[in-house]
Amino acid sequence: MRIRVLKDGPYEVSGGVPLKKMTIGANKQGESTHWIEGERLKTGQAYRLCRCGKSKHLPFCDGSHAHGFDGRETAGRIPYEEAAIRYQGDGMELLDQEELCAVARFCDVAGSIWNLINDAENLEIATQQACDCPSGRLTIITDDGTRVEPELKPEIALICDEPEGKMGPIWVRGGIEIEAEDGTVYEKRNRVTLCRCGKSRNKPFCDAMHMEEE
Template identity: 40%
Template sequence: MKALKITVLANGPYRVAGARQITQLFIQPNAQGLSWSYREGKAFPLQEEGSLLCRCGHSANKPYCDGSHQTTGFDGRVEATRADYFQQAQLQEGPVAALSDAEKLCAFARFCDAGGQIWNLVEQEDAASVALAVREAEYCPAGRLKVWDIQSQKQISKEPDTQALYLLEDPKLHCSAALWVKAADALDVEGDKPYPVRERMTLCRCGASANKPFCDGSHASIKWQDGL
C-alpha cells in the first residue's frame, strides 16, 4: 500500500496522493435522532500519484478542484495549532475510565451525544456506560475523544489502522460535512511546517472553518452542501 499523503496547497486545494478513491459517508441517526452509525454512498476515483480535492467549497466538479478558489477570493491560510493531540487535550477522570478531549478538533458530528453524552458516561462505574463511551469515542471522526482505562492507563478506544478517505454528509442537519481522513502518513502544508499526523483527522472542505486546515463545524452553521 502506498503512503497516504495530503498536502494543503497555498490558498488552494488538497493534493492527495496514495489513495485510489474517496467515498461518501452519511451520518445516520438512531430512533432518538442522535448520530449513531454511518452509511456509505458513492465512491469517486482518485489517482494514486495525486489528485486535487476542493478546499474552498465552490468547485462545480466536487469533490475535485476546478480552480474556483482562484476567482472566489478564498482565504486558505492555515491557522490551526501544530501542537500534537496530547498537548491540546484535557483529561477527565471517572471511577473506571478517563476521557481525553481535544475540544478544538470538534467537527460537530455529534456521536458523543447518545446515552446522555460521553462526558457523563465516563463518570459511571457500570460496564455498559463505559462501553458506550468507548463506542462514541471510536465513532468520533475528528479524533477529538479517547477513552482510557484508569487502572492500566492504556487507551481502550481503538484507532483506525486502515487508510481511507471519506466525504462526510450530515442529512440530519441538511448539510455536507468534513473530509474525513483515516491513518494518513503525512499532512503537509505547501511552503510551511507539516502538521502532526493523527489516526483520525477531519479537514475543512466548505472553506469556512476558522481552524483550517481542520473542520470546526462551520458547515453546519452555513448549511453548506456539496451537491453530490
C-alpha cells in the first residue's frame, strides 16, 4: 500500500487501500469528543485523490489541477520525535509537533491536554485526546516510557468537520507509506493528515488552511 504525491497533481493511491468517510462528533457544547464512522467508498486497486480542492468529482481527481495548481511540497523531513516539543507532565510526557495541526480540536476538551498532563489522574483522558488527534501532532508517553498510539488498520479516511461545516483533510491511517514527488518516502507514521484543499503551507500535509475557507 502506498500513496504517491504527483508533481502539481493528485495523490496516487495503490495497493487496494480502503477508503471511507469519518466525521468529527461533538457534544452539546460543540466540543470535539468522538469519531463517527461513515460510508465506505468503492475503489479499485489504484485510484487518484484530488489534492487541489477543485475537482467536481470529489474526493477523486478529475484533472482540475491542470489549470494552474501549485503543489510544491514544502514539508520538512525531520523525524517527528526530533521536531516535536516535549512537555513534561505528572506521570506522562506530551510530544507536540504544532506544524502538523489539522485543528480537529479533540485536545481542547476538559481544559486542554496541555493542562491535563499536569495531573497523573488525567492520564486516561489525556491519552484519549492525543490518540483522537488525526494528524499525529500529539502523542502521550507514559511514565514507563510507553509511547501510546491508537490501533489503526491501513486505510484512508476523508474527514468531515461537521461541527465547523468544513471539508477536512485526508486522514492516512495505519502506517501507509507516502512517497514524495522526488521518489523519497516520508517518515512512516501511524496517523497523518494530507491537504486536500490545495492551500496548505506544509504540503503535502494539512496545516488547517481549510478552516479559512468561506
